[in-house]
Amino acid sequence: MRNDRFSGIRERLLRGGVSPRHVRRTMEELESHFADLVAARESTGLSHPESEALAATQLGSDDVLVASMLARPELRSWSRRQPWLAFGLLPVLAFAALFVLSIVGFVASLEFAQHSLGWVYGRSSGLHWVQIGLLVSTQWVAPLLAASATCVLAARRRAAIWWPLSATIVIGLLSAQSTVSVDWPPSAAHGTLSAGLGLSSDTLHLTLAHAALTIALVLIPYFWWQRTHQHVAAAPAE
Amino acid sequence: MSGVPELLVLRLLAGREMYGYELARAIEVSTRETISIGEGVLYPALHSLEARGLLRARRQAVAGRTRVYYAVTGKGQKRLEQLTNEWRRIAGGVEAVLGGTYA
Numbered sequence: 242m243r244n245d246r247f248s249g250i251r252e253r254l255l256r257g258g259v260s261p262r263h264v265r266r267t268m269e270e271l272e273s274h275f276a277d278l279v280a281a282r283e284s285t286g287l288s289h290p291e292s293e294a295l296a297a298t299q300l301g302s303d304d305v306l307v308a309s310m311l312a313r314p315e316l317r318s319w320s321r322r323q324p325w326l327a328f329g330l331l332p333v334l335a336f337a338a339l340f341v342l343s344i345v346g347f348v349a350s351l352e353f354a355q356h357s358l359g360w361v362y363g364r365s366s367g368l369h370w371v372q373i374g375l376l377v378s379t380q381w382v383a384p385l386l387a388a389s390a391t392c393v394l395a396a397r398r399r400a401a402i403w404w405p406l407s408a409t410i411v412i413g414l415l416s417a418q419s420t421v422s423v424d425w426p427p428s429a430a431h432g433t434l435s436a437g438l439g440l441s442s443d444t445l446h447l448t449l450a451h452a453a454l455t456i457a458l459v460l461i462p463y464f465w466w467q468r469t470h471q472h473v474a475a476a477p478a479e
Numbered sequence: 480m481s482g483v484p485e486l487l488v489l490r491l492l493a494g495r496e497m498y499g500y501e502l503a504r505a506i507e508v509s510t511r512e513t514i515s516i517g518e519g520v521l522y523p524a525l526h527s528l529e530a531r532g533l534l535r536a537r538r539q540a541v542a543g544r545t546r547v548y549y550a551v552t553g554k555g556q557k558r559l560e561q562l563t564n565e566w567r568r569i570a571g572g573v574e575a576v577l578g579g580t581y582a
Contacts, residue, residue, distance in 0.1 A: 266547060267522050270499050273544045274518060277500040301517015309523040315530040316523065 247271050250303050255399040257311045258321030267310070275300060320398050328404035332391040336412050339383035340419065344436060347375040351432070372423050379436070384416030384455050392463040402467065409459045410452075417452035482562055484516070484524055489551055489559040492534065496550035499525065525549055533558050 247268050254264045275296050282292035300306075310316060320327035350371050354360040360367055388409040395405035421436045440448060491497065491505045502525075503518040528534040533555035536547050551559065 263526050267526065269545050270522050270547055271519060273498075273546060274500045274503070276544065278518075299518055301519040305517050306519040306523070309520045310526075313523055313527045313530075316526055 253307045258317045260318035332408040336387035343378035388412045388459040413452040413456040417448045486562040493551045496548045498546040
């Protein structure tokens with residue numbers, strides 16, 4: 242099981258903030274190097290266990306290798322060098338971008354429906370579903386995608402748990418306060434769409450419930466992954 | 480002795496591109512086994528040199544395994560010249576002391 246031989250190093254490098262790209266390549270290179278060393282020893286007539294033991298010595302200790310990798314800041318991942326950017330600013334920007342994209346998609350769908358399908362406000366039931374699609378997209382899909390992507394990034398790079406936690410809470414609160422409303426003729430002279438952020442004391446309980454549900458939907462799988470992964474990482478290599 | 484591994488790696492890779500195991504053997508042979516390192520630490524050094532733009536890497540699948548070949552870039556060539564000059568200057572100074580030309 243060659244993969245198990247270096248799994249401890251892999252985990253230590255990721256936790257130390259080394260870029261996953263460098264970690265992945267280092268693992269491939271170490272495995273290949275180890276196999277070459279074993280083959281070279283075996284070609285001299287040594288048994289496989291003897292060859293493996295000598296190859297491990299020749300490759301050097303895990304501690305030295307890990308220390309050598311961690312001592313080089315140029316090998317650190319960008320998210321470890323600038324966590325406030327990766328887990329602070331980017332998630333909020335991603336949520337905002339998805340929110341705006343949902344609105345753009347809604348308007349484009351309406352234009353298409355009106356001009357190509359001949360749908361008419363107030364008479365075509367399909368428009369109602371387009372409107373529901375907009376609400377689901379802005380209120381649920383956009384925040385869940387942005388927060389989940391942040392958690393995936395944090396998990397891959399073994400970031401401290403409070404980074405994705407805080408990003409998810411911020412996104413959850415922002416999405417719960419975001420509002421989108423559409424008025425169709427005849428209640429409005431022309432179709433109008435308004436979007437923004439707002440907090441009403443009358444609906445505070447709904448806002449908080451919305452935020453809590455968004456946060457839970459993202460963080461429960463993340464924490465489950467963390468728990469499972471910690472068990473796997475802590476298991477001794479075979 | 481800082482800079483010696485970098486100098487050796489750049490010098491050997493300036494001749495031709497090599498993958499890690501090949502480079503470790505080349506160091507062993509060319510230094511007549513006078514320099515001994517845990518071969519695993521070659522990789523942090525190679526990745527670091529690549530990150531600094533002194534080496535470029537390319538992957539190649541060989542017999543079901545991925546090998547990463549490293550070659551010196553133009554920037555790496557300049558760094559090699561700089562390190563070589565520094566090494567010669569230091570080695571010349573030490574040799575002068577050991578050879579007794581000092582005093």
